[in-house]
Amino acid sequence: EPEVTQTPSHQVTQMGQEVILRCVPISNHLYFYWYRQILGQKVEFLVSFYNNEISEKSEIFDDQFSVERPDGSNFTLKIRSTKLEDSAMYFCASSELLAGSGELFFGEGSRLTVL
Amino acid sequence: GQQVMQIPQYQHVQEGEDFTTYCNSSTTLSNIQWYKQRPGGHPVFLIQLVKSGEVKKQKRLTFQFGEAKKNSSLHITATQTTDVGTYFCAGRVSSSNTGKLIFGQGTTLQVKP
Numbered sequence: 001e002p003e004v005t006q007t008p009s010h011q012v013t014q015m016g017q018e019v020i021l022r023c024v025p026i027s028n029h030l031y032f033y034w035y036r037q038i039l040g041q042k043v044e045f046l047v048s049f050y051n052n053e054i055s056e057k058s059e060i061f062d063d064q065f066s067v068e069r070p071d072g073s074n075f076t077l078k079i080r081s082t083k084l085e086d087s088a089m090y091f092c093a094s095s096e097l098l099a100g101s102g103e104l105f106f107g108e109g110s111r112l113t114v115l
Numbered sequence: 116g117q118q119v120m121q122i123p124q125y126q127h128v129q130e131g132e133d134f135t136t137y138c139n140s141s142t143t144l145s146n147i148q149w150y151k152q153r154p155g156g157h158p159v160f161l162i163q164l165v166k167s168g169e170v171k172k173q174k175r176l177t178f179q180f181g182e183a184k185k186n187s188s189l190h191i192t193a194t195q196t197t198d199v200g201t202y203f204c205a206g207r208v209s210s211s212n213t214g215k216l217i218f219g220q221g222t223t224l225q226v227k228p
Binding site: 041048091107 | 148150156157158159160163203205215216217218219220221
């Protein structure tokens with residue numbers, strides 16, 4: 001069964017460092033998303049991406065965040081200068097159809113710990 | 116801003132008891148999805164409801180979408196230990212054309228054998 005894969009599974013970084021989280025969405029999917037989940041809390045929308053551009057972003061997704069689809073298969077989330085409060089599980093998701101029309105397929109997540 | 120509220124936050128039940136989680140949106144939803152997240156896992160899609168008043172069943176799980184398309188519920192009959200996890204509703208606001216899903220806070224279900 002096709003799945004969304006994410007790397008790394010866990011990253012520990014120092015505050016102020018740059019982090020890149022990588023995702024390989026399901027191959028025929030067109031819509032890509034990043035969500036994050038602070039431990040034990042709700043799943044929060046960060047950004048949606050379609051046709052090689054951001055289609056919507058939340059207020060959390062400020063200038064320190066960026067997304068890219070550099071090579072047609074990978075979908076990356078970059079955090080330019082990490083803060084303590086960026087510590088969370090980051091989930092990548094993809095959808096064949098516009099989410100809300102079809103299901104989101106989530107990856108296993110990348111746990112980011114900022115020290 | 117748009118909010119999706121979910122209650123209760125936690126529920127502990129004895130195996131065999133029923134369980135219900137409720138979801139309410141501050142705005143009308145075009146549809147609602149439900150996801151289950153096992154401890155340490157990622158959200159996994161369960162179902163989508165689209166029509167006003169819609170009811171869908173999956174074995175022991177019954178999902179409802181309110182007439183006003185602002186609330187939804189998930190009911191599990193005769194819980195089993197395999198039902199343990201956090202159940203999230205996620206709604207798509209009617210006015211959104213980007214597919215953004217807004218998740219509720221989730222209800223974490225513990226089942227005592």
